[in-house]
Amino acid sequence: MATAELVTRVxxxxxxxxxxxxxxxxxxxxxxTDDTCVIRPDALNAExxxxxxxxxxxxAEECPVDVIKFEVVMGEAPAATATPAAAKEEKAxxxxxxxxxxxxxxxxxxHKPAAAAKESGKAAxxxxxxxxxxxxxxxxxxxxxxxxxxxxxxxxxxxxxxTDAESGPTAKMWEKAPASELPPDARQAKVLKASGETKDGxxxxxxxxxxxxxxxxxxxxxxxVVSAVAFQRFMMPNVLEEPDPRVRIGKLEVYAAMxxxxxxxxxxxxxxxxxxLEDRIAALNIICTHxxxxxxxxxxxxxxxxxxxxxxFRQAGINFExxxxxxxxxxxxxVVDGFVxxxxxxxxxYEKGQWESAESFVEV
Amino acid sequence: MIESIWTHGLVAxxxxxxxxxxxxxxxxxxxxxxxxxxALFVFLMGYRTFTKPAFALFALLAFTAxxxxxxxxxxxxxxxxxxxxxxxxxxMYLTGFFAWLGFRQSAINDTRMExxxxxxxxxxxxxxxxxxxxxxxxxxxxxxxxxxxxVWAVVLRAPLEPPANPSVAPNPSKAPWYxxxxxxxxxxxxxxxxxxxxxxxxxxxxxxxxxxxxxxxxNGYYTFKERKFAxxxxxxxxxxxxxxLIVFGTFLRGPNWNFFGPYEFxxxxxxxxxxxxxFRDIFWVRWMGRAIPTEDWSGIPYYLVREAPGIALLLGYFxxxxxxxxxxxxxxxxxxxxxxxxxxxxxxxxxxxxxxIKMALRWTLNMHYIVAITEFFLNV
Ligand code: SF4
Ligand code: FES
Numbered sequence: 001m002a003t004a005e006l007v008t009r010v011x012x013x014x015x016x017x018x019x020x021x022x023x024x025x026x027x028x029x030x031x032x033t034d035d036t037c038v039i040r041p042d043a044l045n046a047e048x049x050x051x052x053x054x055x056x057x058x059x060a061e062e063c064p065v066d067v068i069k070f071e072v073v074m075g076e077a078p079a080a081t082a083t084p085a086a087a088k089e090e091k092a093x094x095x096x097x098x099x100x101x102x103x104x105x106x107x108x109x110x111h112k113p114a115a116a117a118k119e120s121g122k123a124a125x126x127x128x129x130x131x132x133x134x135x136x137x138x139x140x141x142x143x144x145x146x147x148x149x150x151x152x153x154x155x156x157x158x159x160x161x162x163t164d165a166e167s168g169p170t171a172k173m174w175e176k177a178p179a180s181e182l183p184p185d186a187r188q189a190k191v192l193k194a195s196g197e198t199k200d201g202x203x204x205x206x207x208x209x210x211x212x213x214x215x216x217x218x219x220x221x222x223x224x225v226v227s228a229v230a231f232q233r234f235m236m237p238n239v240l241e242e243p244d245p246r247v248r249i250g251k252l253e254v255y256a257a258m259x260x261x262x263x264x265x266x267x268x269x270x271x272x273x274x275x276x277l278e279d280r281i282a283a284l285n286i287i288c289t290h291x292x293x294x295x296x297x298x299x300x301x302x303x304x305x306x307x308x309x310x311x312x313f314r315q316a317g318i319n320f321e322x323x324x325x326x327x328x329x330x331x332x333x334x335v336v337d338g339f340v341x342x343x344x345x346x347x348x349x350y351e352k353g354q355w356e357s358a359e360s361f362v363e364v
Numbered sequence: 365m366i367e368s369i370w371t372h373g374l375v376a377x378x379x380x381x382x383x384x385x386x387x388x389x390x391x392x393x394x395x396x397x398x399x400x401x402x403a404l405f406v407f408l409m410g411y412r413t414f415t416k417p418a419f420a421l422f423a424l425l426a427f428t429a430x431x432x433x434x435x436x437x438x439x440x441x442x443x444x445x446x447x448x449x450x451x452x453x454x455x456m457y458l459t460g461f462f463a464w465l466g467f468r469q470s471a472i473n474d475t476r477m478e479x480x481x482x483x484x485x486x487x488x489x490x491x492x493x494x495x496x497x498x499x500x501x502x503x504x505x506x507x508x509x510x511x512x513x514x515v516w517a518v519v520l521r522a523p524l525e526p527p528a529n530p531s532v533a534p535n536p537s538k539a540p541w542y543x544x545x546x547x548x549x550x551x552x553x554x555x556x557x558x559x560x561x562x563x564x565x566x567x568x569x570x571x572x573x574x575x576x577x578x579x580x581x582x583n584g585y586y587t588f589k590e591r592k593f594a595x596x597x598x599x600x601x602x603x604x605x606x607x608x609l610i611v612f613g614t615f616l617r618g619p620n621w622n623f624f625g626p627y628e629f630x631x632x633x634x635x636x637x638x639x640x641x642x643f644r645d646i647f648w649v650r651w652m653g654r655a656i657p658t659e660d661w662s663g664i665p666y667y668l669v670r671e672a673p674g675i676a677l678l679l680g681y682f683x684x685x686x687x688x689x690x691x692x693x694x695x696x697x698x699x700x701x702x703x704x705x706x707x708x709x710x711x712x713x714x715x716x717x718x719x720x721i722k723m724a725l726r727w728t729l730n731m732h733y734i735v736a737i738t739e740f741f742l743n744v
Contacts, residue, residue, distance in 0.1 A: 014477070014581050014590055035700065036580050269531045286531060291555045294533040298620070301635050307535035309551045310621030312638075321638040322621070323551055326738040351738045 003074050007053045008046040010070040012037055021062040026055035030068075037067075050075070245345035249274070252335050255281045256364040261315055263297045272331055272342055273297065273304075275315060280361040283331040283342040284317045290324040304328070318350065326351050332359045384437065388625025391616055394727045397720070400608045401600075407467075408596060411588055412475065415468040427460070437627045443615055447520045451541050452614045459607050463599075469586035477587070485585045535619045535632060544613030545606045551621065552722045554733065554743035562719070569712045576701065576709050593697070601716055640732035647673040667737050674735035678744060681718070686710040 010029060016037040022030040029043040029052055042048050049056060053072075060068040247270050258264065258276040267274060272283040286294050293308035303320075304313040311322030318327045332346035340362065348354035355361075390399060407414050414420075431453075434440045443449055473483050492498060516522075525534075539547040549558040581590040588595055618624040619632035648656045648670075661669045668675070689710060690698045698706045725731035733743040 035578050271531060291550065291559065293537060294531055296533075296535060296620075298633070300633055301637070305620040307533050307620055308537045309547065319640075321640050323553065323555075323732075325554055325733065325736060325741070325743045 003076060005053065005072040006050040006075040007056045007070045008049060008073050010039060010043060010049055010056050010068065012039060013067045013069055015065050015067045017065055019064055021064065022059035022068060025059035025062055026052060028052065029056055030059060246341055246343045248336075248339050248341050250340060252338055252340050252362070252364070255340060261302070263299075263315060265297055267342075268294075270342075271344060274340075274342075275317070276364075277316060277361075280363050281333070281340070282355075282361040283333045285329040285331060285344075285347065287329070288324060289319065289326050289328060290322070295328075330355060330360045333362050334359065335362055384625075384627045388627055391625045393612070393616070393623055394724070396612065396616070397604075397608070397723065400604055404599060404603060408588075408599070411467045412471040415464055415471045417468075420464050420468070424460070427456075434626065439629050440615075440626050443626070447523050448538070448541060449614055450520060452610065455541075455607070456611065459603070463603070466586060467588060470588035473586050474589040477589070483585050536617060536621055538613065538617070541610060541614065545609035548609040548613050548617075549719065552719075552726050554741070556741060557744060562715070565712065565715050569716075572708060572712070576705050579700075597713070597716075605716070605719060638730055640730050642732045642736045643674045643677065643734045644670055644736065646729075646731075667739055671735050671737055674733075674744075677734055682711070682714060685714055 012030075016032075018032055018035060018037065020032050022037060023032045029040060029049065031038050031040050043052075049070075056068075056070055060066075060070060247267070249267055249270075255264065255274055255276065258274075258281075260276050260278050262276045264274040264276075267283075268286055271286055273286060275282055275284050288295050288306045288308065288311055290306065290309055290311050293306050295304040295306040295311070295313065297303075298305050302315055304315075304317075306312070306322065306324070309323050311319060311324035313319050313324070313328050316327075317330065319325070327350040330348045330350075332343040332348070334341050334343070346359070348357055348360035390396065414423075431444075435444060444453060469484055473485075476483055538544065546558065546563065549562060552558070553562070577594060579591070579594075581587065582594075615626050616623055618628075618630035619634075620636070622634065622636045624630055644656055648654055657669045658666055659669075660666050686707065690706065694706070694710070697709075701709060722731070722734075725734075735742065735744045737743065
């Protein structure tokens with residue numbers, strides 16, 4: 001057999017545009033997913049890629065964005081054109097001698113001094129047309145590859161889960177590889193398999209986990225029901241303090257004597273201002289119509305100003321600045337035996353035209 | 365004494381009040397907002413240079429010097445020594461540091477990728493076990509945090525305010541520091557939008573990110589070059605629309621929620637009048653030269669007739685833009701994402717963009733609401 005370049009390792013750098021070219025050229029090596037291309041887990045093995053050298057090189061050349069990179073060693077050329085079936089035979093035949101150099105080559109790479117890596121990096125940059133076929137400086141970033149695989153493929157699990165008939169020789173290879181070299185999914189599957197637990201068999205662990213989960217959910221459900229009942233009870237207190245919404249605030253003459261445009265601040269603790277308009281007085285709710293803060297009357301600016309988000313209202317209660325969407329509300333107001341009484345249980349909104357209602361003001 | 369150092373020290377170099385006035389002036393809301401955006405984009409464009417340790421150190425020292433000099437101003441000092449505001453100072457330094465750290469590693473990785481060298485994270489296997497590594501670490505962190513908070517509360521005398529009084533609101537009433545950004549949004553939006561819809565969209569949007577964005581680039585390694593749109597969008601949302609707004613709310617919002625420069629006295633009696641107008645006023649009165657419609661029109665209720673221009677504007681924004689963007693700037697992304705994911709992405713993106721748009725409309729045109737159906741608490 002003649003010596004030739006053999007691919008021991010193949011990887012994909014960021015930048016794949018998902019064109020499918022590689023999967024057509026070497027379907028057992030590349031797998032194009034929805035948004036990227038990954039190396040099939042079995043093809044992370046030098047034994048697997050060596051016989052597929054020609055296909056991998058072809059894929060690398062076809063890749064329009066040149067993101068397929070690989071590493072080669074010199075070795076004995078395979079006898080026949082490689083197919084997955086041939087790969088199996090060749091693997092069996094060359095097992096003893098071919099294993100060694102490949103592993104050595106891969107192991108050596110990480111210890112390459114940085115300077116050398118830079119050198120060949122520069123060389124690669126100088127001759128870009130050669131880039132796909134020469135080995136590229138640096139490792140293919142095992143961490144990144146593993147992450148990309150984990151993020152984009154269910155490959156590990158998918159391959160391991162299948163029977164030999166379904167996935168052919170590849171499944172066998174998985175089982176032979178040491179667990180530490182496998183991607184996380186496959187590693188987990190292998191460990192599970194080794195411990196005698198299969199996906200569909202009934203195991204002790206499965207029963208225990210299942211019943212614990214069941215009890216857990218039952219307890220959670222029970223606790224939720226109890227707290228829902230408690231909450232319901234909480235919403236109906238035995239004693240409800242509801243102060244009389246009607247406040248008697250004093251003689252009408254006092255308020256009638258205020259000059260128009262004036263605001264009486266004395267009843268803010270009761271929840272309203274008494275405002276004197278041209279020919280009437282009215283009771284203005286102190287709650288800001290934006291989010292319910294309490295504005296202040298700024299006598300100099302002749303406006304109510306909210307300290308929370310800066311809404312401003314004119315003396316009559318009309319909003320004119322800041323975010324408040326509508327004017328302050330007014331309360332029902334009446335005169336009983338010469339005394340002004342404000343009834344906070346009834347509100348009048350400007351935007352609904354309710355300020356015209358005779359109950360919302362007292363004429364003076 | 366301190367004030368005189370500030371005054372005399374800088375009078376030599378120039379007129380100190382001129383400096384203060386200039387800073388007060390650029391802290392006007394629109395300038396502050398524009399300048400922070402410009403700063404962010406300049407930084408992103410030159411991230412490889414600006415994250416060099418020398419630059420970063422210079423920025424750190426310059427900012428610290430600015431902060432210390434500012435503290436000589438009694439008004440600024442009174443803000444930063446308020447116990448509530450101490451976390452803001454920490455936040456500014458920490459945000460700066462972590463933003464630098466992330467972009468620094470991205471810059472290194474991006475350069476390495478171009479040169480064909482292994483990434484920073486290559487070969488590092490920093491997986492650890494939940495038990496004991498993570499649980500122990502968490503427990504220790506928990507204990508240390510508790511100790512830290514107790515010491516902090518004692519040393520800074522955590523303030524206890526007077527009993528709540530339903531008829532008095534402190535002036536200004538400020539939310540806890542981490543919600544100041546949200547409170548700032550409330551200035552420009554209806555409570556339903558700023559208090560429920562926008563926070564809801566932020567949370568739903570963040571949850572949706574992994575489903576919308578399935579691009580594996582940047583998984584497990586730092587990079588900016590490969591994820592420019594994603595990272596820029598996030599940085600605008602986080603740095604500008606959250607952190608900058610917190611800074612806004614802390615330093616620049618005074619009594620009556622008026623704007624004050626950082627060196628201005630918080631005078632509760634300072635007059636500041638803004639006359640809001642709704643879009644309907646602009647459209648019907650200013651453009652059409654007629655009164656705002658108050659009658660139903662061929663079966664359409666009057667409030668829909670009245671708000672028709674605003675509704676059309678909003679519908680246009682949310683319906684036309686996705687299509688326009690699909691064929692222009694987002695052309696590649698639309699193909700990659702597919703219809704549904706692109707639709708969701710663009711919807712969230714447009715909502716995010718609506719926030720600065722609405723703020724700018726308020727600052728420039730005093731725009732109150734674009735659609736104001738107060739009858740049904742529907743205001744945008
Ligand atoms: S050939 Fe290249 S671009 Fe096409 S799918 Fe493969 S890696 Fe991606
Ligand atoms: S609560 Fe008054 S302005 Fe927001």
